[in-house]
Amino acid sequence: AQSVAQPEDQVNVAEGNPLTVKCTYSVSGNPYLFWYVQYPNRGLQFLLKYITGDNLVKGSYGFEAEFNKSQTSFHLKKPSALVSDSALYFCAVRDASGTYKYIFGTGTRLKVLA
Amino acid sequence: DGGITQSPKYLFRKEGQNVTLSCEQNLNHDAMYWYRQDPGQGLRLIYYSQIVNDFQKGDIAEGYSVSREKKESFPLTVTSAQKNPTAFYLCASRLAGDTQYFGPGTRLTVL
Numbered sequence: 001a002q003s004v005a006q007p008e009d010q011v012n013v014a015e016g017n018p019l020t021v022k023c024t025y026s027v028s029g030n031p032y033l034f035w036y037v038q039y040p041n042r043g044l045q046f047l048l049k050y051i052t053g054d055n056l057v058k059g060s061y062g063f064e065a066e067f068n069k070s071q072t073s074f075h076l077k078k079p080s081a082l083v084s085d086s087a088l089y090f091c092a093v094r095d096a097s098g099t100y101k102y103i104f105g106t107g108t109r110l111k112v113l114a
Numbered sequence: 115d116g117g118i119t120q121s122p123k124y125l126f127r128k129e130g131q132n133v134t135l136s137c138e139q140n141l142n143h144d145a146m147y148w149y150r151q152d153p154g155q156g157l158r159l160i161y162y163s164q165i166v167n168d169f170q171k172g173d174i175a176e177g178y179s180v181s182r183e184k185k186e187s188f189p190l191t192v193t194s195a196q197k198n199p200t201a202f203y204l205c206a207s208r209l210a211g212d213t214q215y216f217g218p219g220t221r222l223t224v225l
Contacts, residue, residue: 009154032212043118043204043216044157051212090156094212100145100164101172102214106156 002027004093006105013081014113021076021108023091032094033074034102035065037087044090050074061085081112117141118217120205125222127192127199135190135220137205143215145208146188150174150201151219157204163188192222200224 003026013019025031032051036044048059055067065076076089088107095101117140127133137146145164149157159172163182177196182188188207192199202221206214 034213036216041202041219041221043120043218044206046213046215049213092157099170100208100212101159101162102147104149104157106154 002093002095002103004091004103004105006089006091006108008108009106010109010111012111012113015083016080019078019081019085019110019112021089021091021110023074023076023105025072025074025091025093027093027096029096031067031072031074031096033065033067034092034094035059035063035074035076036090036092038090038107039087047076047089081110083112083114086110086112118205118207118215120203120217120220122220123218125220127222127224129224130194132191132193133222135192135203135205135222137188137190137217138186139188139205139207139217140186141207141209141215142185143207143209144185146182147206147208147214148172148178148180148188148190149204149206151204152201160190160203198224 005024034049035047038044050057050067058064091105092102119138121136147162148160161180163169179191204219205217208214
């Protein structure tokens with residue numbers, strides 16, 4: 001069965017420090033991986049995706065993610081956190097069966113402290 | 115939130131009522147999706163449609179129904195058979211690529 005795990009419910013980081021939000025996945029075949037951000041009472045906004053190619057993917061708002069096939073991980077990173085980055089972050093993987101279904105993690109709440 | 119609109123933003127339902135949530139997109143996307151979001155559970159797929167006049171059940175379709183008569187529209191009906199409908203409902207669409215784009219959501223509360 002395909003799945004996505006976000007092991008941390010919440011991550012706290014000081015403003016200006018680097019941040020990492022963790023995601024691991026289990027999927028048959030080549031993974032199609034995504035990160036989304038959600039602000040309170042809003043829809044999800046697309047940040048970045050990995051389909052193929054360079055393991056380091058750059059996305060919106062200075063975020064990047066590193067695909068690690070051997071560790072089946074796709075951690076979200078940012079070199080210097082902003083208070084405005086505080087939000088709920090979701091990792092997702094596309095189902096490899098060809099149905100174009102997507103499996104989401106349970107989300108990680110990022111809190112950036114001033 | 116792009117070219118996907120959901121209405122209403124807030125919806126209140128009495129016990130035993132059916133209610134319909136609207137989702138419209140002007141992105142010319144073929145595929146559309148409905149998700150339910152509950153605290154601590156992430157997003158769970160209710161229904162999805164790859165093309166007009168065709169749709170498939172997701173993981174939690176019981177108590178819900180959909181239609182896809184037009185490419186732009188994918189309304190979701192929450193029926194009285196859905197015993198715990200209070201949640202945040204998100205609609206998404208996708209073109210030929212893999213990225214889904216989400217609407218702003220509808221918060222449904224049962225009174």
